[in-house]
Amino acid sequence: MDARFTDEQEEIRRTLRDLLDKRCGPQEVRAAVDTPAGHDRALWTALAGYLGLPGLALPETCGGVGGTVTEMALACEETGRALAPTPLLATAVLAAPLLLALGTGAQRAGLLPRIASGGLTAALAVPGPALATALALTGHDRRGQWAGGGRAGGVQARRAEGGWQVYGQVDQVLDGHSAELLVVAAHTGGFARSRVLLFLVRGDAAGLTRVRQTALDATRPQGRIQLRDVPAELLGDEAADALPALARLGDTAAACLAAEAVGAAGRVLERTVAYVGQREQFGRPVGSFQAVKHRLADAYVQVQAARSAAYYAAWAAAAPAPGAETAGSLALAQALEALRRAAAEGIQLHGGIGFTWEHEAHLYFKRAAGDELLFGPVHRLRAHAADAAHVFEEAGT
Numbered sequence: 001m002d003a004r005f006t007d008e009q010e011e012i013r014r015t016l017r018d019l020l021d022k023r024c025g026p027q028e029v030r031a032a033v034d035t036p037a038g039h040d041r042a043l044w045t046a047l048a049g050y051l052g053l054p055g056l057a058l059p060e061t062c063g064g065v066g067g068t069v070t071e072m073a074l075a076c077e078e079t080g081r082a083l084a085p086t087p088l089l090a091t092a093v094l095a096a097p098l099l100l101a102l103g104t105g106a107q108r109a110g111l112l113p114r115i116a117s118g119g120l121t122a123a124l125a126v127p128g129p130a131l132a133t134a135l136a137l138t139g140h141d142r143r144g145q146w147a148g149g150g151r152a153g154g155v156q157a158r159r160a161e162g163g164w165q166v167y168g169q170v171d172q173v174l175d176g177h178s179a180e181l182l183v184v185a186a187h188t189g190g191f192a193r194s195r196v197l198l199f200l201v202r203g204d205a206a207g208l209t210r211v212r213q214t215a216l217d218a219t220r221p222q223g224r225i226q227l228r229d230v231p232a233e234l235l236g237d238e239a240a241d242a243l244p245a246l247a248r249l250g251d252t253a254a255a256c257l258a259a260e261a262v263g264a265a266g267r268v269l270e271r272t273v274a275y276v277g278q279r280e281q282f283g284r285p286v287g288s289f290q291a292v293k294h295r296l297a298d299a300y301v302q303v304q305a306a307r308s309a310a311y312y313a314a315w316a317a318a319a320p321a322p323g324a325e326t327a328g329s330l331a332l333a334q335a336l337e338a339l340r341r342a343a344a345e346g347i348q349l350h351g352g353i354g355f356t357w358e359h360e361a362h363l364y365f366k367r368a369a370g371d372e373l374l375f376g377p378v379h380r381l382r383a384h385a386a387d388a389a390h391v392f393e394e395a396g397t
Contacts, residue, residue, distance in 0.1 A: 005074070013074050016051060020082040026360045029219060032085045037178040038212065038221030039085040047086060048118020054092045055116025057252075058100065063113030069252045073259035073314035080260030081267040083363055085219045087121040090175040093256045094249065095122035095183050098198060101245050102236035107200070111181065123179035125170040125201075125225055127154040127186075131374055134185065135250030137329050138380040140388075147187050147196045155227060157186035157199055166199055166232045170225050172374070177212040177223025179203060183235065184227070185242065198242045199232035206231065217370030219363060251317045254328030257375060258310035261335035261368070265303045265342040268364040272296065272346040279351065292349065299342050306331070306338035326385035333381040340368040 005013075023043055032040040047053040057072040058064025065071070072093065079088055096115050099108060099122075114120035124131075130146035132138040147154050155168030166186050176182065182201040187194045201208060207230040213222045235242075273296060276287035286292055313331035343365035347354040354361050372378060386392060 009071060009074055012051075012056075012071055013078060016047075016053070016075055016078040017081070019046065019050070020078060020084055024082040024084045026363075029083055029085060029363070033218040033221070036212070038175070038218075039087060039178075043084070044086050044121075045118055047088070048116075052116065053088060054096070054118050055112075056092065058096060058112055058116050062100065062108055063116035065116075068318040069255055070311075070314045070318050072252075073256050073310065076256040076260040077263035077310075080263035080367075083219045083264060083367060085221070087123075087175045087179065089220075089256070089260070090123045090179060091115060091121045093253055094124040094174070095179075095181070097249050097252060098124065098183055098235065098245060101248070102198060102240045102242065104236055107233075107235065111200075120181060121175065121179045122181040122183060123173050123176045123223075125155075125173045125176060125182050125184045127168060127170050129172060129373075131172070132376065132380075134246050135253055135375075136247035136384075137250050137254055137332070137375060138377075138384050140247065140384070147185050155184060155186040157188050157197065157232065160229075160231070164199060164232045164234055165229045166201065166227045167229055168227050170227075171213070173223050173225055174374075175221060175223065176225050177210045177221065179223075182208075182225065184232065185246075186232075196242050197238070197240070198235040198245075200235055201227070201230055201232050215370065216373065217363075217366045219367060220370055220374075251313075251325065251328045254332040254375075255310065255313035255317045257371065258306070258313055258328070258331040258335035261332070261339040261371060262303065262307045262310045264364050264367055265306065265335070265339040268339075268346045268361060269296070269299055269303055269342045272342075272349050272361075276349050286349070295345055295349070299338075299345050302338045302341055306335040309334045326389050329381045329385040329388075332375060333378045333385075336368055336372055336376060336378055336381075339364065340372075343368055 052065045053075055055064030056067045056075055057069060060066040079086060099111055115122060126134045127147050133146050155166055157164050157166045166184055180203040184199045184201050185196055186199055188197050207228040209226040210223050213224050215222045276292055277285050279286045309331040313327040316327040343361060346361040347365060350359060350361060353359055
């Protein structure tokens with residue numbers, strides 16, 4: 001393994017950081033999350049037009065840049081550093097890989113170039129609070145019962161004249177209130193052994209109702225979608241197996257989420273170090289006290305270790321190797337812990353101002369807590385990785 005980044009990868013990082021430093025400061029972030037969409041559409045257009053960010057990991061034949069998970073993880077590290085409210089995670093990390101893996105030739109040709117150009121946003125809708133399970137991050141349900149078993153709950157799909165219809169409700173869909181295309185996981189029938197398939201639903205489809213939810217992390221907007229016999233298009237064909245595709249997606253999503261959390265942790269730690277170097281108590285900077293140095297040093301070591309784990313997870317997802325199936329979950333667990341620690345230290349060491357809701361340190365703490373609710377918690381990420389690696393099984397069993 002060559003741990004060095006290429007010149008092109010470093011350029012992606014530098015260019016993206018420069019753009020976000022200019023256009024995504026704390027005031028811009030707060031203004032963007034207060035818009036109906038929950039993100040800055042002009043910033044998204046710039047990220048797509050100048051940098052090709054939505055298509056960074058899509059092949060050139062689909063209008064993308066032709067990069068790998070590593071490039072996308074580096075981009076996510078920078079967007080996480082700025083807490084940039086964009087549809088990048090929902091569109092490019094969660095939805096686009098499924099379209100690429102399962103879509104028919106016509107679906108890929110019709111949708112992926114539009115996603116790569118930034119002209120189409122998409123979201124993955126998984127029933128219930130089961131996104132982490134569907135992505136095989138905290139468990140592996142081989143039957144897809146999280147999609148809603150039987151006739152009650154979840155989302156069901158049935159054949160209709162000329163195609164399919166879906167019926168049900170999903171409460172926690174990242175950017176679900178604004179995405180122009182929904183990738184909906186649904187049971188194909190009202191019986192226990194029915195299969196889970198993925199369906200494409202247009203944002204303006206008849207029978208679709210969407211509303212933005214109040215989320216703990218306002219920079220990660222969520223929507224509730226209600227489907228009442230909504231016309232849907234099957235993603236791929238009926239032979240496509242959605243559950244393994246979602247599990248494979250979990251590896252890449254975890255690597256990108258870990259990198260994003262590491263970027264946020266590094267940034268809040270940088271600002272805390274700068275602040276304690278300026279704030280004075282008893283005639284000397286707070287940062288000169290030994291106890292403060294120890295706390296920040298411990299947080300720094302934790303962030304750097306999480307960064308290494310995130311980079312390895314991205315490399316492992318791009319070039320699968322033995323043991324790579326647990327790298328994403330472990331890296332995400334470590335990164336979320338590092339972010340929570342760095343944000344908590346930031347709040348405390350900023351003193352009285354740090355405890356006000358208006359201070360930006362709270363945005364980072366809410367990102368850590370919100371991501372644990374969506375993709376964790378940390379102990380379940382680690383427990384599932386241990387089960388997958390057979391850590392606690394006795395020899396010969």
